[in-house]
Amino acid sequence: MVRTPLTPEERERGERLGRLLREARGGRSMAEVAADAGISAETLRKIETGRAPTPAFFTIAALAGALGLSMDELAARCVLAGVV
Template identity: 80%
Template sequence: MVRTPLTQEERERGERLGRLLREARGARSMAEVAAEADLSPETLRKIETGRAPTPALFTVAALARVLGLSLDELVVRCALVVA
């Protein structure tokens, strides 16, 4: 199965999500947060760096729970900013 290339907007949204998660993680280690969310540290690293710009909803929900973020907040903060 061939995956459709991501649009520029999807890549930028993934980068915003990654920045938000990094900020929310603060001083906690990537390994600690990943373990609590039942993810590999590599998966979290890819999301935080934008290399996995479209993570599964369950992955994002698990990270939001561990980091004390609401899914509503993530949607609003990761939405396209129109100038």
């Protein structure tokens, strides 16, 4: 299966998500948060750096839970400015 290339907007949204998660992680280690979410530290690293700009819904839900974030807030903050 061939994936279609991501649009610049999708890449930017992925980078924004990564920044939000990194900020929410604060002083906690990447390994600690990843373990709490039930994912690998490498997966979290890829999301935080934008190398995985379209992670699975359940991965983001698990990270939100581990970081005490609301999915609504994450979604709202990841939408591009001016897009509803």
